Amino acid sequence: MVDDVRTVDGRAAAMLGYTRDELNSGAIDWRTSVKDDDIPAIEAALSAHLADNSRSFEAEYRMRHRAGHWIWVQSRGRVVERAADGKPMRMLGTRMDISARKLAEAEIAHLAFYDGLTNLPNRRLLLDRLHHAIAKAARGGNHGAVLFVDLDNFKSLNDTMGHDMGDRLLEMVAFRLSEVTRESDTVARLGGDEFVILLEDLGEDQQQAMGNAAAVAGKVLDSLSRCYTLDAHELRSTPSIGVVLFGAEHHTINDLLRQADMAMYEAKAAGRATFRFFDPHMQVALDASATLEADLRFALQRDELRLYYQPVVGHSGSITGVEALLRWQHPQRGLIPPGDFIPQAEKSGLIVELGQWVLEAACRQLVQWAGSADNAHLSMAVNVSARQFRQPTFVDQVLAVLERTGADPRLLKLELTESMLLTDMDDVIAKMTTLKAHGVGFALDDFGTGYSSLSYLKLLPIDQLKIDRSFVHDMLLTRHASSIVRAIITLAYSMDLAVVAEGVETRDQWEALEAFGCNAFQGFLFGRATPVAELALAVLPGGDTDCTPSSKQLAAMLDMSI
Template sequence: MARDEHGVPLRIVGAHMDITPHRRAEEALRQSEARFRALTELSSDWYWELDEHHRFMHFEGYSDTEIGLPKEDNIGLTRWDLGALNMTDAQWARHRATLDAHEVFHDLELQRLDTHGNIYWVSISGAPIFDKEGRFGGYRGIGRSITERKRVEDEIERLAFYDALTGLPNRRLLLDRLTGALDRCRERTQRGALLFIDLDNFKDLNDTMGHDVGDSLLERVANRIVSCARPGDTVARLGGDEFVVMLEGLPHADDEATQAVSAVARHVLEALNHPYLLEGYQHHSTPSVGIAFFDGDIESVDDLLKRADLAMYQAKAAGRNTICFFQPEMQEAVTARSALEADLRSAIGNHELLLFFQPVVNEQSRLTGAEVLLRWQHPVRGMVMPGEFIPLAEQTGLILPVGNWVLETACEQLVRWGAQPATRELTLAVNVSARQFRQVDFVATVLGVLERTGARPDRLKIELTESLLLSDVEDIIGKMTALKAHGVGFSLDDFGTGYSSLSYLKRLPLDQLKIDQSFVRDVLTDPNDAAIVRTILALAESLDLAVVAEGVETAGQLDFLRRSGCRAFQGYYFSRPAPVEAMMAGIGAAGGVVPAMAG
């Protein structure tokens, strides 16, 4: 500044500069910081910084109450100082190596406890900080709570791998663990065993008491099985009332392994035999237990489960509430059964099924009709008898197409007989299984066959077994009455060997009773059998029913039956079952049957 001699300023010399951009930058920085702070406060994420020694030195947006660790407790500590429940020393070492290498890391998941002892999860991501000269200055990054996500993931896993009712591993998780167990057996030559547990008659409880009570029983069964298992064993629920226990680390010696597994199985059997209090009453439930050993030689998990399942069914066949070990013969039997089933499915189409006929004769040994008996001419096995394949047909449902074929073929034979004066009055008896008779459309099926073939209904006789009377008698009577209205006759087969109820017998629209051959066989030597035969004959007479005695093999049996009032007979004494041509060839000119085993 310049002044005159009196000190008055003459002029001012100075400089000025425009700081508008600087002020704008400062304001922009301030607004940016404000936005960052606002976002971190609103976000569930938080910002953190580490120094060059990987120690915490700054947080933004960190929630004290949400995580449970106050800020001051973290400043100056490393992440591994804080620790994590899910991190091992080796995992922390790998993380430190990442930081020492100044590398970016993403989504490091840490499980910790808050101040209240509750588990929480966080996910951490970070990047190194360098100054303009490239010197390392620490790390910065973000963290977020993933506790809810982990909870959802755990729930998804629970639903995917655990049974919702019992909380036990489900079939999916069991298969995974079995796969691992088999792999360990191959690698370490270990040995294990599988217990397959099925509750006996569980369906009865569900049907009578309801599914809620059934579910309650399953929960308690699960708890009892778990209490019987050893530490490290897997107890799983396959579904329904089926449970599995997987045991590993068994002794290599057969007797020691068997002893160890038997101890667990007996413990399970004993525990499940104790009564359960359900809906205020005591319920008794028993299990059938199948056991299969496994080692490195078994091929697959499916094979192992099949073996244990086969052993369990063998336990049921042995009377239930017992333990059965898998034996190779079981698999052989199942394989043979499967092959037989496959062949039976194609037997009809391949014209392998045959009808044999056994004559029914009167007192003068004159032919009055016949019973049709099924045979299977297998291309490899030869002649297969009904006892070998009928039970299989019943179990698989093949009895329905097989039974319909028998009915249709028999009616076609009636048509052929009806065309000849000498045979037009002959009857044919056809055995119908309980399963076939219980079909809703059984009446319509029979009437359809009669209409389609043109057979006389009054020449057809349907033979039923007493086992049919065990359920829904009203339905049975209704179907019989409907067919009787069209002329079809009915015979009760093997009378006296099954469910004989006089109250039902008098209501059934029957035409005939057949005395079972087991009574006829010893009628000359067993007074009880003789008395039973006489009683059946007297009962039939009082009910106005005809009687056929089956299994007549000797002249003495025939004579006794005649003297006792029987008027119709069937058995080897007259003829063995044979194709219709052979049966008819044995009939004399007068329609009589020459005894095949006379004397």
């Protein structure tokens, strides 16, 4: 210790590729073998031990091997002899090669902070860097930006070409993102097909920073929209990008990521393959949407949902059935029409629970009508959403409701839209066929506005086509709409299907439809959707009269009441 002389045994010498004599001869200074960056830590650990003999000396550092590479060494020791004045004279210790452990630790650290597929920073590392970037921008007033990148239709590619191909595409996307960003930028993968780019030092002026962020977003858009070649396949994939700036104002990490995500969805809503900056109005809309969703969940629990019924009138003017339409009696906002909450229910998945409630309530109403001779013949049409119909348990749920309520399945008609028929036709047909075998009927709603292929009409066990109201509205105004209405009626009868015209609002429309051969109608001319009590009083035949009014008499009465 006095002369700073170190002696090692043969094992410690072999660790560095030398013999014991070579290291102990003094020809090699131990300090020159230690990595310069590690010497301060060694000296600090040694000083701490010498100042307090109760603490052992321990240090981990790198030493150069004779072959030229670095190895990690762990040294432990203690002063075993001191002079009379307390000066350390001799120290004993051990030295161990911990390179394998250090390598494992580095790999573990890499896995903790980097994505295993793309080798990009993962969410954990992104959040750490975003935290520092926000603090830096707040101190210096220099703006930064967060770009949220989501690949359009990636799930379809993954499902059709396989996950291996999807993984390779993600690797290529990661490479292209790294190519169009600066070394100082952070490109991270959040998971799936979601990537985030953190840009710093975009300028003190907000407009300048916005221009710089837009330039990067444009480069990303161009790069990721170029063709990908994978196993001789040429693939096209485009991104939707949301951008949010941050600067001297107070920001939180969660706020920035949520706002960038909102802007990304605005880009998707704008047609995809584009980018959008976050606008505070998006937050207002999101808050309103979240409030609506929360209220809607309570609506199911608090019995705020109501069924209204719109009559379907036959050729003679008699009511043959009704369509059940959902309304929401909000405690503060009053009666809310479906167009104001059904889209949110679809988006959140609540549409499945709503659909189940509607089906149950409609079947209970059928049972009540079954006890009246005047109303027992009425059929009940219930709209089914695509999400509800695609539930694996949909058929079992319908049959369970019928059994639980005791409703006659022959009076229940489930209305599907053409868009539901575009995917997994075999599953659609199987479910319809099973329910059809139990007596449940099916109608194709809004016919003529969707796929409208004769090939699926031949395959589906449907009973009825419903002419979309847009054609009924225009048929007296344009020859094109009139021809479509005639064609749908002719097609339906040629396939032994019933046909209902929706949206009949005027006597002229009604008479024209009758002239075309249509014999079932629905619309304001015959009655708006009303609660069951009002429907029974104002529309349903019965009471003291034994006769059903003719179609013209019914129309006259309704015209006076509107």
